[in-house]
Each structure stands twice: as C-alpha cells, then as structure tokens.
Amino acid sequence: MNYRINAPKLAEEGKRKIYWAQVHMPVLLNLKEKLLSESPLKGVKFAGCLHVTKETGVLIRTLRDLGADLTWCGCNPLSTQDDVAAALVDEGVSIYASRGVSNEQYYDDIHSAMGIKPNVTIDDGADLTVEMHNSGNLSEVYGGTEETTTGVVRLRAMEKNGKLKYPIMAVNDAETKHDFDNVYGTGQSALDGIIRATNILISGKIVVVSGYGHVGKGIARRAAGHGANVIITEIDPIAALKAKLDGYTVLPMASAAMTGDLFITTTGCKDVIREEHFLKMKNGTILANAGHFNVEISIDTLKSSSVKVKQINQNTTEYELKKGNKLYLIGEGRLVNLVAAEGHPSEVMDMSFANQLLSAIKLIQVKGSLSPAVYNIEKTQDQQIAKAKLESMDINIDTLTEEQHTYLTGFSEGT
Ligand SMILES: NC(=O)c1ccc[n+]([C@@H]2O[C@H](COP(=O)([O-])OP(=O)(O)OC[C@H]3O[C@@H](n4cnc5c(N)ncnc54)[C@H](O)[C@@H]3O)[C@@H](O)[C@H]2O)c1
Known part of the structure; x- marks a missing residue:
C-alpha cells in the first residue's frame, strides 16, 4: 500500500472541502491552466511535507496534473484533515498523514514519503529536509522549497554550518507569502x-x-x-x-x-x-x-x-x-x-501555493546549477503573483507615466 491514513471512508467529505478551497484559489488554478500543455513537472518526483488541508489538496492536485509523480506526509502530528487525506488517496495520491499520530509515526510517515527518492522536496518547518540530510540519500535531489519562517531559520542555520547539501527556495520569504499568509x-x-x-x-x-x-x-x-x-x-x-x-x-x-x-x-x-x-x-x-x-x-x-x-x-x-x-x-x-480550526483561508494560501509551484518549476529549470544555499524568491515572481491576485479580484491599479518613471529612476530633479 502506498498510503497510511486514518479514515478512508471520509473521501467524499474531503472532496467537497477541496472543491470549496479550489473555488477560492484562482491564482494557482490559472497558473495551472496556462502550464497544462507544457507539463513542466512531467517525470519529476516530489515529496511534500506540508499540513494536509483542503488548500494543500488543491496544490497536490495541481502538481499531479502538471505531471509530477508525488508522495506527501503531514508536517505536524495534529494538523492533518483526515477527510482531505482520504479524498486524495481515493484519487490515487500516495499520502502518509493522519491527525493525532505519535512522534514515532510522524517520522515513519516522513520516511515513507522519502521512499520516492524525490527530485524536489516541499517542506513546512524543515523536518523533511533535515531527515533527507540525515538519510544521506540525496543523489536524486535537485532542490527543495520551504513554506514557513521556522523552517527557513533552521535551513539558514544548516547553510551557515556547512550542513546544507541542496538548494532551497525560501517561499516564506516571498512578500506575497509572509506579508499575507503569516499576517492575515x-x-x-x-x-x-x-x-x-x-x-x-x-x-x-x-x-x-x-x-x-x-x-x-x-x-x-x-x-x-x-x-x-x-x-x-x-x-x-x-x-x-x-x-x-x-x-x-x-x-x-x-x-x-x-x-x-x-x-x-x-x-x-x-x-x-x-x-x-x-x-x-x-x-x-x-x-x-x-x-x-x-x-x-x-x-x-x-x-x-x-x-x-x-x-x-x-x-x-x-x-x-x-x-x-x-x-x-x-x-x-x-x-x-x-x-482547532481549518488553517488559513484559501484566499491567502492561493498566493503561498502559487509561490510553491513557481519555485518548484524554477528549481527544475535550473537543476544542477545552484549551489546548496537558501535562496530568496525573485521580485518578478512576487510581482507576477500579486498582479494575478489583483486581477482575480477585479482590481486595477495605476501605471507610471514615462515622466514619472524618469523621475523615480533619476537624481537631477530636486527642490
Ligand atoms: N500557525 C501558522 O499557520 C503559521 C503561519 C506562518 C508562520 N508560522 C510560524 O509562526 C512563527 C512566527 O513567524 P513570523 O513569520 O511571525 O516570524 P517573525 O520573525 O516575523 O516574528 C517573530 C517575532 O518573535 C519575536 N521573538 C522571538 N523570540 C521571542 C521571545 N522569546 N519572546 C518574545 N518575542 C520573541 C521576534 O523578535 C520577532 O519579532 C514561526 O514559528 C512560523 O514558522 C505559523
């Protein structure tokens, strides 16, 4: 069996939840639509370790539909939504996550997910990345992403101590992530x-x-x-x-x-x-x-x-x-x-997970050329996601006139 979950019978309830999240995640879904014909993740193996919520369900479906071969585990013993895990298993996804697991089973789940020998790791808190390093089995890894502040702190400490062995995209440090997800x-x-x-x-x-x-x-x-x-x-x-x-x-x-x-x-x-x-x-x-x-x-x-x-x-x-x-x-x-609740509203996870997707694609595009370090997200990615989010909300903003652009990039005009 390529899964370990609490309650397979909850699959239909989980699917209804994922549907509701999907309705509120237009940025991620539009990105997927645009990329579908290219299958940018085709043949790439992913291991994910991120709270199994309805929003993560949308991310997992997106990665799968873009061609990824993937497996997933929870990143906290008490955060898994068992119905969502069941829905994903019912769709054939390999999930190792249950609400209420012991510490031992939590790590067993991470190791089961690692069994895919990932090319890309998607992490939230750095437990998967640390276990990958402890296993020493890194021959197929191109790189990883990190979702949260604590994970980025841990991974920067690994980098500083010369222990980090593959490149990490600090998704948390994107403005369209921490200024929205963490705050709102x-x-x-x-x-x-x-x-x-x-x-x-x-x-x-x-x-x-x-x-x-x-x-x-x-x-x-x-x-x-x-x-x-x-x-x-x-x-x-x-x-x-x-x-x-x-x-x-x-x-x-x-x-x-x-x-x-x-x-x-x-x-x-x-x-x-x-x-x-x-x-x-x-x-x-x-x-x-x-x-x-x-x-x-x-x-x-x-x-x-x-x-x-x-x-x-x-x-x-x-x-x-x-x-x-x-x-x-x-x-x-x-x-x-x-x-005690369902995690962040889907509307903010829309931007966090658009960052996850674009960062993973970036890692695949540049595979082998990045040294092991923690990388900031490029401003262009942040701008792309913010623009798409505004568009999804039917909000228009101003653009600089030529004169304004010259003024803001020059020094000659003063008092
Ligand atoms: N619950 C969630 O869904 C969720 C979402 C995003 C981030 N997080 C987590 O929340 C935590 C905070 O994230 P953030 O993005 O706000 O980080 P941050 O670095 O922006 O803020 C942390 C603040 O805590 C202060 N601090 C540190 N030690 C302290 C202490 N002993 N006493 C009082 N203040 C102290 C720091 O000075 C800093 O201002 C991290 O563990 C992060 O991973 C959780």
Whole structure:
C-alpha cells in the first residue's frame, strides 16, 4: 500500500472541502491552466511535507496534473484533515498523514514519503529536509522549497554550518507569502481556532501576544478588532517599538503573566511561557500557540506544576495548579489555527501555493546549477503573483507615466 491514513471512508467529505478551497484559489488554478500543455513537472518526483488541508489538496492536485509523480506526509502530528487525506488517496495520491499520530509515526510517515527518492522536496518547518540530510540519500535531489519562517531559520542555520547539501527556495520569504499568509491568514485563523475550541468572548479580554513579527502583528490586530486589550511581549527592541506605536501595551512576560486572560505565542522561539509565568497567572487563563512548533509554551513544566489534568473538549485541556488555579491549554500547544480550526483561508494560501509551484518549476529549470544555499524568491515572481491576485479580484491599479518613471529612476530633479 502506498498510503497510511486514518479514515478512508471520509473521501467524499474531503472532496467537497477541496472543491470549496479550489473555488477560492484562482491564482494557482490559472497558473495551472496556462502550464497544462507544457507539463513542466512531467517525470519529476516530489515529496511534500506540508499540513494536509483542503488548500494543500488543491496544490497536490495541481502538481499531479502538471505531471509530477508525488508522495506527501503531514508536517505536524495534529494538523492533518483526515477527510482531505482520504479524498486524495481515493484519487490515487500516495499520502502518509493522519491527525493525532505519535512522534514515532510522524517520522515513519516522513520516511515513507522519502521512499520516492524525490527530485524536489516541499517542506513546512524543515523536518523533511533535515531527515533527507540525515538519510544521506540525496543523489536524486535537485532542490527543495520551504513554506514557513521556522523552517527557513533552521535551513539558514544548516547553510551557515556547512550542513546544507541542496538548494532551497525560501517561499516564506516571498512578500506575497509572509506579508499575507503569516499576517492575515494566521491573524484570522488563530482566533478562529481559539473561538472554536472555547467559544469565549474576545471583547473585553486582555490578550497577550508574544512576538510582534508577521504572525503576532496579524493576531494582535484581529484581537484588537474584536475589542480586546492587547499586550505585546517581545525581545527585539525595534519590533517592541513598532508594537508600542501601533497602540499596544508592551510588557515583559513576567508582568504580562499576571494580567492576561488569553495568551497567544507567535515567536518561533522556545519556552516563551514557562513555569515561573504559569504560577503568576490568573485562574481561568487560556493558553494557545500559533508558532510552528509546540515548544513556545513549556508544556512539560505545565504538566509538572499541575495536580490534575482534565480534557474539557477535543481541543482544550484543563491544568489545575497546586495552588488551585486552573489554566486551559488549547490544541496541546500546537499551532492553534490548524489544530482547532481549518488553517488559513484559501484566499491567502492561493498566493503561498502559487509561490510553491513557481519555485518548484524554477528549481527544475535550473537543476544542477545552484549551489546548496537558501535562496530568496525573485521580485518578478512576487510581482507576477500579486498582479494575478489583483486581477482575480477585479482590481486595477495605476501605471507610471514615462515622466514619472524618469523621475523615480533619476537624481537631477530636486527642490
Ligand atoms: N500557525 C501558522 O499557520 C503559521 C503561519 C506562518 C508562520 N508560522 C510560524 O509562526 C512563527 C512566527 O513567524 P513570523 O513569520 O511571525 O516570524 P517573525 O520573525 O516575523 O516574528 C517573530 C517575532 O518573535 C519575536 N521573538 C522571538 N523570540 C521571542 C521571545 N522569546 N519572546 C518574545 N518575542 C520573541 C521576534 O523578535 C520577532 O519579532 C514561526 O514559528 C512560523 O514558522 C505559523
């Protein structure tokens, strides 16, 4: 069998979900239409390790229809949408992904996907790329792509340490990715996940957002829009200053811990909320993470500080601390928007995955000529995707007149 999934019988439900995503992903689908006659991915073997959601379903169908031979695994133990995985398997795609897998099975799934001996890897968080390197089996690889900030950080560290053995396109670093997906996508879907898991009223709450980067900014804005009082914690003075001038309160976590009602981590760092903070928190405090890995809230110390642990619903766990206070952790500290909701809206994934497709085609076109490094996405690709997105929204913009172009590219005209 070339798949391992939870529930094959959910295929029809999954197909309906993918259809809905498809309706909202015109940029990716138009690109596919234009490229179909060329079959640019014909005979190229892909291994993908990216949340198996309805939007990823559209990406997978696109790669397949353009000729790719592909296999896919999940990039997080709790983010797979089992119905989507079933739909794709029903269409003959090789999928190794299930919601709720153990760490061991998570890595087994990655290794099963690697079995295709990929020419191109598509990764989200760098677990597949790291495992590829650990296996040493790189003879057929042309290159890879990386979807998220944490993955790019890891891969740049590999490059710096001389460990990276094949070229990577940093899809996350495209403007049409991180300025939209990370900001608007996570901004909306993280709150969606928290609301679905708890049904709390955000209005009037004190919401503490750790990290004021792309994701943090998006979530802070949405929480404020709901009527919350938002506190930002940061370690970077520039980001902290931006948060202050955007109108938020900026505090160290030690102070924020005492006042927050809801905490959302978005840093890509570890142990941002830890035992000393849990002990200061108010009874009823809710904790959620939107960063890539489940390391931002120190779950081990939350467990060891607790006398009782109780499951409230599928995605909310109550931790009763020794002094009696109860804290509520959503989605086991894994990315709340994918665990407790459906992930980003399809409209933003449209641009992220158009970047994935064009970056993969680029890797195939230049195969063998790039040295092992992490590459930024070219401005022309960003412009192409932004233009296509605007067109799909029926939005026209101005163009420079000749005089304006001369003015903007010259120096002679001044006061
Ligand atoms: N949930 C999702 O669907 C989703 C989507 C996109 C990105 N991500 C992930 O979210 C995380 C953040 O991504 P981003 O694009 O916003 O990154 P970013 O680099 O733009 O922002 C991270 C911010 O966190 C701050 N920070 C780092 N360590 C901190 C600490 N200990 N305390 C407080 N602040 C700290 C940094 O100074 C920076 O301003 C990454 O792990 C990324 O992979 C998740």
